Amino acid sequence: MPDRFLAVEDARISFGEGDARVRALRGVSIAFERGTLSLVMGPSGSGKTTLLSLLGCLLSPDEGTVFVDGVAVNELSGSEKTVLRRQKISFVFQAFRLLHSLSAIDNVALGLEIRAGVRADKMVMARELLLQFGLGEKLNHEPNELSPGEKQRVSIARALAGNPPILLADEPTASLDSEAGRNICQILRTQVDQNGKTIVVVSHDPRWKEFADRTITLSDGQIKPQAQGQHA
Amino acid sequence: MKLAWQNIFHDRARFLATVLGVSFAVFLMVFQGSLLVGFLQAASRFIEASDFDIWITARGVQAFEFGATLESRVREMATGVPGVVETGRACMAFAVYRKPNGKQQIVALVGADSNLGKHFPIPGLTETTESRSADSVVYDASDRDLIEVASLPAEVEINGHRASIEHEIEGFGGFLGVPSLFTSYRNAARYLGVGPEDGMYVLLRVGKQYSVSDVQRKLRQRLPEVDVLTREEFAHKSRMYWVIKTGAGSAILTAAVLGFLIGLVVVSQTIYANTMENLEEYATLKALGASRVFVARIVLIQSLICGAAGSILGLLAVVPAMNYARSLIPWIHTPWWLPVIMVVLSLVMCSLASVVSIRSALTVDPGRVFRA
Numbered sequence: 001m002p003d004r005f006l007a008v009e010d011a012r013i014s015f016g017e018g019d020a021r022v023r024a025l026r027g028v029s030i031a032f033e034r035g036t037l038s039l040v041m042g043p044s045g046s047g048k049t050t051l052l053s054l055l056g057c058l059l060s061p062d063e064g065t066v067f068v069d070g071v072a073v074n075e076l077s078g079s080e081k082t083v084l085r086r087q088k089i090s091f092v093f094q095a096f097r098l099l100h101s102l103s104a105i106d107n108v109a110l111g112l113e114i115r116a117g118v119r120a121d122k123m124v125m126a127r128e129l130l131l132q133f134g135l136g137e138k139l140n141h142e143p144n145e146l147s148p149g150e151k152q153r154v155s156i157a158r159a160l161a162g163n164p165p166i167l168l169a170d171e172p173t174a175s176l177d178s179e180a181g182r183n184i185c186q187i188l189r190t191q192v193d194q195n196g197k198t199i200v201v202v203s204h205d206p207r208w209k210e211f212a213d214r215t216i217t218l219s220d221g222q223i224k225p226q227a228q229g230q231h232a
Numbered sequence: 233m234k235l236a237w238q239n240i241f242h243d244r245a246r247f248l249a250t251v252l253g254v255s256f257a258v259f260l261m262v263f264q265g266s267l268l269v270g271f272l273q274a275a276s277r278f279i280e281a282s283d284f285d286i287w288i289t290a291r292g293v294q295a296f297e298f299g300a301t302l303e304s305r306v307r308e309m310a311t312g313v314p315g316v317v318e319t320g321r322a323c324m325a326f327a328v329y330r331k332p333n334g335k336q337q338i339v340a341l342v343g344a345d346s347n348l349g350k351h352f353p354i355p356g357l358t359e360t361t362e363s364r365s366a367d368s369v370v371y372d373a374s375d376r377d378l379i380e381v382a383s384l385p386a387e388v389e390i391n392g393h394r395a396s397i398e399h400e401i402e403g404f405g406g407f408l409g410v411p412s413l414f415t416s417y418r419n420a421a422r423y424l425g426v427g428p429e430d431g432m433y434v435l436l437r438v439g440k441q442y443s444v445s446d447v448q449r450k451l452r453q454r455l456p457e458v459d460v461l462t463r464e465e466f467a468h469k470s471r472m473y474w475v476i477k478t479g480a481g482s483a484i485l486t487a488a489v490l491g492f493l494i495g496l497v498v499v500s501q502t503i504y505a506n507t508m509e510n511l512e513e514y515a516t517l518k519a520l521g522a523s524r525v526f527v528a529r530i531v532l533i534q535s536l537i538c539g540a541a542g543s544i545l546g547l548l549a550v551v552p553a554m555n556y557a558r559s560l561i562p563w564i565h566t567p568w569w570l571p572v573i574m575v576v577l578s579l580v581m582c583s584l585a586s587v588v589s590i591r592s593a594l595t596v597d598p599g600r601v602f603r604a
Binding site: 052082089110111115142158170 | 518
């Protein structure tokens with residue numbers, strides 16, 4: 001029996017109507033092993049982000065099944081999907097998506113509050129996470145006072161708050177310079193190696209191949225033959 | 233809910249715009265409400281100032297200001313009805329007032345027997361002016377400029393009869409646009425040419441052991457040619473006449489209703505716009521796994537903070553505005569419950585507006601977080 005920790009089976013999904021109809025995924029089946037970093041590549045419009053949205057329970061396929069931690073997501077209600085997402089999945093976005101009015105530490109604490117409820121020690125935990133990512137001097141800085149690389153590190157700290165096992169990253173280095181991008185690659189690789197996280201990265205950035213366990217290439221909504229990646 | 237507070241205070245310009253919007257709405261609602269309440273009160277002030285239970289008026293009289301003469305037998309017949317323990321008379325008509333400087337002015341002359349109640353302007357005069365002349369007259373302080381007397385007492389003429397203005401009272405400023413003068417019923421009847429035993433309004437006090445409605449019914453049977461109304465009925469009739477049937481009243485009512493609606497729309501619109509501004513962040517929260525309750529609570533708290541701040545600012549602005557308005561519009565009145573109701577209403581509107589915007593926040597597609 002295939003590992004259904006994080007998987008899609010024969011997923012098909014289309015957007016739009018009539019002539020404008022776009023078939024974003026055309027029968028994609030793939031399983032992501034626990035404790036691996038998988039890289040999904042492909043040209044724009046190949047279905048990468050759609051695949052990530054399915055895995056993150058943000059979209060439902062027209063046909064096929066999505067599994068998260070062995071649970072068939074299709075059968076869940078909207079609120080059940082929210083609970084599953086809260087417990088199992090976190091995201092890192094290309095545009096960081098930090099809450100603009102909150103400081104770095106408050107952004108991380110909010111992630112913790114959403115996943116673990118209100119905790120007396122949430123600020124301590126948020127501080128520890130930010131310290132891990134070298135942001136000890138930026139704890140009380142608001143997002144507009146941080147560099148893109150720092151924002152992405154805060155975003156990753158927020159994603160890791162509450163210790164979800166799955167992390168889905170959409171173009172996490174696209175807005176970063178070379179050094180900051182490499183730093184983010186290393187951070188995520190470390191999360192796989194040291195904490196056993198399962199990470200799926202969607203990216204055009206070829207640097208990721210060096211850090212990924214596996215590379216999946218999508219083209220026109222279908223998977224091309226896999227290429228083997230390397231550890232950092 | 234740190235996020236709610238931070239969202240508000242982070243964008244101070246937007247917060248200020250929202251608070252100003254709400255405060256404008258509260259100001260508008262309280263001010264227009266005060267005009268309407270004051271107008272309603274002024275329209276029935278004389279009726280409610282008496283403490284008699286029943287008013288008899290000529291058939292079809294719509295308001296205190298437009299009475300017609302009743303024959304003396306009406307009062308005599310009413311006195312004979314079981315339950316009627318005391319009677320009084322009142323009248324009101326327009327008269328020509330000749331000022332000490334010789335100028336003439338139309339005035340509303342109100343006359344009443346001294347037993348009409350301690351709140352009616354006449355008893356205050358008679359109880360304290362035993363030494364004054366029988367034809368003494370009082371006026372309301374808000375009419376001081378129109379009365380034009382340099383000092384009291386002042387010799388004047390009313391409808392060609394000599395009169396003495398001897399006292400100034402407060403709280404009976406009218407909306408008729410002419411000053412009001414108050415005197416005893418006997419004096420007023422003389423000035424107006426009404427027979428000393430006739431009346432415009434016959435007021436009846438009902439004994440405590442009798443039902444007012446029973447006495448009213450008996451009076452209607454005995455006096456079918458006149459209107460027999462309880463004090464509340466006549467006050468209501470008078471208010472409805474002034475508010476519904478006159479252009480001035482309709483304008484005030486319309487302005488109050490419009491002020492209320494505009495206030496509600498402004499509150500709703502500002503709160504809704506505020507929520508829509510942060511829609512992307514709500515999508516992020518949902519993608520992170522925030523529950524609907526979590527997101528809704530943030531939106532609601534933000535709305536209530538804006539509503540409360542706007543209400544406080546609106547009330548702070550309306551107090552001096554009302555004080556100034558009172559110097560121009562003596563009958564404007566803000567009862568304590570009006571600002572309370574308007575603030576509560578504003579908060580309710582903020583909540584309702586946030587419910588509409590919460591809907592937007594809750595239905596926002598969390599998948600949009602992937603769009604850069």
